[in-house]
Amino acid sequence: MGDAERPLAGSKTEASHAIAPFELHRPAQQTQPFVFNSPHSGRIYPEAFLGMSRLDRRSIRRSEDHYVDELFSSVVQLGAPLLAALFPRAWLDVNREPYELDPHMFDGALPPFANIGSMRVAGGLGTIPRLVAENMDIYRGKLSVEEGLSRIEQVYRPYHACLRKTIAQTHVQFGKAILIDCHSMPANVRVAGGNRRPDFIIGDRYGASAAHDLSRAAVSFLSGLGYHVVRNKPYAGGFITEHYGRPGRGLHALQIEINRGLYVNEETLEKTSGFDLLRADLSDFAARMMAHVRDEAADQRLAAE
Template sequence: MDETYWDPELFEVREPATQTIPFVYNSPHSGRRYNRAFLESSRLDALGIRRSEDHFVDELFSAAPALGAPLLLAHFPRAYVDVNREPYELDPRMFVDAVPSYANSNSVRVAGGLGTIPRIVAENVEIYQRRFPVAEALSRIETIYKPYHACLRKLIARTHARFGFGVLIDCHSMPGNIRVAGTGVRPDFIVGDRYGTSASADLSNAAIALLEDLGFHAVRNKPYAGGFITEHYGRPVKGLHALQIEVNRALYVDETSLAKRPDFAALAGSLSVFMEGMAEFVAGYTGDSALAAE
């Protein structure tokens, strides 16, 4: 991996000694390094601004390198720039000057305050004290968003070249109060495959079965089917599969204090077993297999 692609203070790749399985693990929302200028521009305190983090998800999936897969993880916070969006989903209400003509300002995510440069953290809480120059947003995209995706693309391409196919697992967390619409059921995990377009059904079903065998309640696609990363990198017909895994935060963190719960280590251990199981599931496949072609 060419380290000139990024500043290691912003994100890093934790590599296995040798990549032995066709997986790339990605934790784009667990970053928790907040620079002083950003904090000073915010109306939120040091705890409030962390509400949109996928708290400690990088640690929950930290066994990936030992199991033979690279783990890409963000150090920059999601509230600063969100790499699980299109590159230019920009909200004109945030800036003192006009956004570029190529910006997508009409997406549902922008309308909800959760564009590439988020306007809010969770619960519709505004981040900024005042509007700021759009050049600042574009700088974040150039110096963080684009290098992050260049790195992720390189990891996926390397994996595909080595094994003939590849599986991206995009790792996230969700609020503890999430319920499956119409049922009232609170899932422990949601496996998203963009309704079958980003990964094979066999792969999604295997992920759900493995989680349920570990004693968790897992559902598929509702209410989270996968974001930009899952949609953008999942190309099953080309042997590239992408799954989004959402972990219920109530399983492992106090959502008020953001302190880890006593069961944190046990959950991380279960996810290590899950990752091993996923690797075993695809062990018999090649680039010409039914999985890669589905």
């Protein structure tokens, strides 16, 4: 997958010790104005965390974006970096504000700057999640405030610092940066008003996080590969898409949601026979997106001459 940068663990949380919390896979030379990010595919579960949970080892994995980092691994060979979490979403969700915290989960008072009233906190899906998919409670008891804040300071903040730096370096090098935030969704997801399950959902915060041309191209290329693709419903993009997408400044962010039924058995969590085909199609998709942006830049240069 190319050279991987692993930050030193050094965390006081139970996820530290010898395991780095994330990896940045870089090509030998970055040749594309793209950054790919897989924040929810981490599957290293600390034993101490599992001991705090009321869920078994399979149930606690229900909220993973299973193998999404592997599905997009080819982008490194295509000339773009890929940041991938190794820690699980059930332990810490970096696709949230840094302090979206549920006060009922902790045995002490949260700091006054914590956002305790967000809809995501109310739904049990804050920065430190209370639930995994299917509304299953994660913890047997309450967490210490110190433990929760330590996860944010020791893992959340370094993760976003790495992502922010990678995007900034890309922007400086190419004059633009296009973040593709990579996720998966349950196979039973439906779009309101329709009975057909989408294979992909492209989210651009209803046009606020990326240029329309990029969103349109993403939908077109995936549709051309034979997939059913919708835009923004029911997933328009989370915190990462909203936070990093500034199209007026040449910073674009698209979220891509992949139907898990295409490539994984949601009961056993094993890859199915569709995995390799999907990975090849996503490599094709990424290459087409890169060519589209390259051709568009060439057309703009010609128009300026």
